[in-house]
Each structure stands twice: as C-alpha cells, then as structure tokens.
Amino acid sequence: MKVLIADDSESIRELVGMTLESAGYEVKKAADGVEALNMLRAEKANQIITDLNLPNMDGITLVKKIRLDPSKAGIPILLLTTESQVDKKEEAKKAGATGWIVKPFAQEKLLNIVKRVVR
C-alpha cells in the first residue's frame, strides 16, 4: 500500500511517514503540490494525504488536478485540515476529496481514518 503525503512542514511529513510506515504502508513524501503531481505521474499511489495549504499549489487545486486525471480515478484523497476550516471541507469535497483528517491528530486517529478509506 503506497501513500503519498504532501505537506510543506517537514516534521509533519516525517511524523505521518513514521506512523504509516510502522503500520506497514509505504510512504512517499512531497513538499508541495507540484512535487506531489510529479511523484504521482512517476509512481502510482493507493492513497493521497495532502495539507490544505501548500506552496506553489494549494491542497484543493491539487485535489482537482488529481481528479482530472482518469488514471487516478477512485484513489482516496484525504485532506489535512484544522478544525477552523470547516468551509474548506465543503470545497474540498466538491473538488473531489474523499475525506479529511483534523489537525492536530493522534497517530492512532490517522491510522483509523486511513483505514476507513483504503484497505
């Protein structure tokens, strides 16, 4: 199971990576939206986790772009968001996101939500 995490914070990338890898997932890390798309073009991912705020391309745009590509249809995309961004959830959903993870999150919660959308 390959998961792509796109977040501009290195510490979050590392934390998510560590959490998921310990559960047996393979994790690829991207620091921004462009890098994320490039990685997806090179390698398929079973799931994508992205922060809402990314440099060069924000999270929602990234979701839209991913959804435009038919070869990536049906891949679950989770957004990392803070609880203050409720309206963003709507927007994200419309753009084609599958679900969201509210920051801050405990490691276990991350794993549970990931399991909810990909098995």
Add this chain to the structure above:
Amino acid sequence: MENLHQIFIQEAAELLSELEDALLSFEDDLTDEDAVQGIFRVMHTLKGSSAMFGYSMVNDFTHELEFIYDGIREKKIIATHEILDLTLKSVDHLKQLINNPLNTSNEVKSNQKGLLDEIKKHTNSNANTFKKEVVEAHEDEKCYYIRFAPNKTILKHGTNPNYILEDLIDLGNGIILPSIDRIPILSELTYQDFYMSFEIVLVTHSNVKEIEEIFMFVEDDANIQIHQFEFDINLNTDLISELRESAIEQRPLGIDNITKILSIKDQDSRLSSGFFDPQNKGQNGTPSKSEDKQTDSIRVSSLKLDEMMNQISELVTTQARLNMLVNDTGDNELSAITEGMNKITRALRGTAFSICLIPIDNLMLRFKRLIRDLSKELDKDIEFITSGTETELDKSILDKLSDPLLHLVRNCIDHGIETKDQRLKSGKATKGKISLEAYNSGTNVVIELKDDGRGIDKEKIIQKALKNKLIKADENLTENEIYNLLFHPGFSTASTVTDISGRGVGMDVAKRGIEDIQGAIRIESTLGKGTSFKISLPLTLSIIDGLLVSVGNETFILPLQHVEKCYELPGEFLLNTNQPVVLDDKRMTVFNLREAFGYKQTQQKLYQVIKTKFEGSDIGLAVDTIIGEHQVVLKPLGTMYNDQQEYSGATILGNGSVALVFDVNKLVTKLTSGEYQKLNERKYAKQK
C-alpha cells in the same frame, strides 16, 4: 521521536525567520496579496506542526494570530501598521517559545496573554473551542434500520462504499439487503458510476452518533437514513432468511415492510416454540421445515388420516380402471378428461402423503439423550452429530423405526466405541464420534449410523458363528455375508451379556423391525476405524413400486426394491429344483415358483429369473413372465389371512383383478426351508 523534535525545532526556527521576512516586506506594501498568503501559510504550518509535537502554547498562539491574516486575506480586516507591529512582537514571542520550550514562567505566560488580548481585539474572535462530542453512555443492544443510497458519483471521490458497509456490520450484528433497482440496462451502464443502494438491519451497542460517524465522509454523497426500532430484535437465522426472502420480491423493502417483518418475528419468538408433540397420539396437520414461514397447523387424528389415505388409494385404483376402459373406447375427448383427472389424483395422493410425513429430527433428539446417559454410564466420551434432521418419513414408518434404531445406537456405544484408554492407545482422540445422517435417495430415505470406534472383527464373527454352528467350517463367505451373521438370532460376540446389549436378542430383532417396514440394512466396517449401518426405507408403506409377474394363471407383484436384475433362462436349467445356476459368473440358487406354487410343469422354453438378495446371498426367483413395472397401492389382505407370511398384501390392478404382493424375504425364507415342497407333497398325497 527525539529526532523528530529536533526536526521540528529547526523547521520552526526557519519558519519564524521566513515569517519575519515576509512581514517586513509586507510592511513595505500593505496591498501585496501574495505576501499575505505567504504569511498566512507559514502561520498555518507552524500552528499545525506545533500541535503535533505538543507545543500547545505555540499552537494556541499561532491559532489566534492566524485569524488576523485570514481576515486580511478575506478582506475582512484591513492591514495596518499597528497590526504589523503586533505581529512582529508576536514573532519574537514565538521565537522565545520555540527556543525555550521548558520555560513556562509566569512572565512568558503573561506576555502571551497580553499579546493575545491585543490580537483578539482585531479579530473579534471567540476562542475557537473544539466541539466536544458528547459521549453517550452505551446502553444495551439496539436495533437500527439504515438506508444507505450513495449518489452515482460517489466513486469519483475515492470512496469505497464497501468499507462503509463493513464498518457498519463491525459495530454489531447485522444483515445487508442490497437493491439493484437503479442499475440501468447494459448499454447505459457506465463503470465509473455507482448504482447500488443498501438497507441494513443492525443490532449493536453503538449509539446513533457512532453510526453517523461511519458516514462522516459521505454525508453529502449519499442519501442516508438511520432509524432506531423500539423493540428488541434477536437477529437469528430465521429472521435473516425471512428478510432475505422478502427482499427478493421487492427491493428496496422500505422501512415499513422491514418493521412489519421484524415485529411479526418478535411476536413469534415469544409464543411457545413448535407445535409438534411427538408423545401425542394425534398427528399434526402440517409438518414444516424449521425455516418455514409462519404457517398455521391443526391437530388431526391419525385415524382420520388413515381413512383419508384409504379413500385416496381407492380413488387411484378406480382411476386406473377408468383409464383402461377409456383406452379401449378410443374416445379422444373422454381420454383427455380422464388424463386430467389422473393428474389431479396423482397430485392429491402426493399431498396426502406429505401430510403423513414427519421430519426425523424428533427421533434424533431422543438419541441425544440416550447417548449422553449411556456414555456416562459406561464412562465413555462420545460426541453425537446429526445431519439431515429435516428429512421426512411417514409417521408409521418412523414409529416402527425407533426401536431398531435405538438398539443399533446402543450397540454402537456398547460395542463400537472404545473406552478412553483404548482409544488413546490406538492413537484416536478420547472423544468418540457417533453420527446419524438422514437423506433422501431416489424414492428412499437413507439413514446412516456411523461410529469411529473399533470396527468389526470379521475373524471373531466367524469364530463365534462356527461355535454356534451357524456356518460350516469350509464356507467361503463374502464380507457382507460375514457382517450379516451379526443379525442372526442367537449370535453375540460380547463375551459377557450386558444389561444393554449382547443377549443376542437385539440385532436380529432390529433387522426384522427394519424389514417389517420394507427397509433394508447394510453394514460396512473397517477394523480399528469404525462401523457404519446404512438403513434404507421406503417413503411410504402403502404405495409400492413393483414388478408385475405371472406364475401360472396368477399375477403377483414383486416390490422393486428387492429386484436386482432380471435374466432369461432356458427351461432345462431349472429341471432340478434348487439347482444352483450360474448367472453373471455367479452361482445362485434359483427357485422355480411355478413348481413351488404347485403348477404343473410345462416345457416352458424360457423362464424369467429375478435376482434378489436374501441374507446377503443372491437368490433367483423364476417366474413365467414379467409383465412390467407397476406402481400399486398396497392393501391389507384382511384378518382372515393373518397367518400367512409371504404376502405383505394385495392390490387391485387396472383391469380390476387382484394381484398378491410378495414379501420377498419371507417368501424366500419359506422357499429355502422347503416348506412348499412339503405342502406340494401333501397335496399330491391327498390327490392320489
């Protein structure tokens, strides 16, 4: 984790310096929207990661600070130098928090508070509190109806509806009823769209909130209804199959229908279980399989049933005569009508039969008890497995079966299954297994009694038989013939006669009991591994499939279950009565029925010989002609003929004549004992 902390601290330091930079350039141009975006993004990132790594003060602080720039971004707040000042002071504060995370002195705290107050003035924000989920106390199990109808486009969001169904069922116990009513025809089907919808009946301890949580990502992508039932439900297989079956007819069922089904079943389980009362003389009107939908039953006296069966049999017979007559007249219209009547009569007979059929499981239950008690008494550990308990048998057959079967089971426990020690020594599990299996095979019901005990020792049997002079020393017996010695009266391999079995009264009585109900029993065994008794019984006693034969100027019926093969034999071979004849490379004794019944011997060119089995060996019965297969209604001969043995009854043929029906076992017994010869001799003696 240490490593990650280091990374965070480093990252935070970088972010803060980036932030400072961005703020300074923003100050130069307060209209720069990109700058605002950048500032916001950094704050957001810092807020997120600080929370992850436990820097709550940083998190809280940045949380509020972020609001300002969000407001500026949204053009709700106007950027001023005052705000900039405040922000830069905040950055200083943040630097301190990051560099000295352990410093939670009052100075730091009051500094933070001061700044926060300032910030809040600009944002008018109330502290954003987490909506604390009210955790409801878990109660006992509840039953829910959940309707989950995803939109067509749900797959496009990367959602897999299966996961949702899985998560729902994981909450407790439930059944999913899918509906395919929205699936279009093939040409209109697109693979990216989702057409299924689901109804779920779920029994769980979870509350509504927990159920809603499962749908949290798909609230907007599906039509979701959750309804809690007021009554308790026991989701057993009965209920589940009821729901499934109803769903076949109508999808989706809808909450009203499901409520109806559930509430009916709820009442059901409260009523007394089952109508069937085996001890009672009266008989149930409707035998039902345990999964049957609710049906009404009436008690009916067996006398009435017998009478009904009689009348129907008469009807069948009269029908047959009518048929013959109509055939002769050649009237087409009449033919058609009688054909129609035939069908109805046959159906009527079938129904009448099924009324008298009872599932065998009641008998099995009695055995469970017996086995338990007996195994305790003998200190053996035995597991009793039954299968096919819904197989049905005629009540009268069932009644007569119980004693023989009971004895066979006793035998299994007593002689078949070894003691725990013996089993251990032979490498078997200490728990012995006895299985009783019932199933339909053609027009018979087969009951197999198997055990994994010590098996039958053929040598021992032969020894005992020799000792009791049941066989001669030089006799070559087939395996079957050896096993069948067990059924010989007066035979017993038990060295001691126990209270339970071994008196030699058991097995032969059991066999006769089975034969009385037109059944047959066959033994198979492997020494050391186990034994199996296979009993085959007819579905009913009153209708026989038979071979219509003629001997002399009489016609007889030979029950088909005893007919193994038919041969043609030239008359010369039967010149000597009881002369062994070789047929199919096997020697068998052939009895000339014509002669036995006292008819003059004619030089008949060909005889028809019917091969049957008698006590394990092949026997041939020679008759004049074989007319054909007939299904006949067996009628008792009447009390005047109670003394005779070889006829189990008689039947009225289509042409109105009477044919006697052979009881093959008894017939052959009489033939082998030479009784007919004696009778004939006496007859001739008188005639002379």
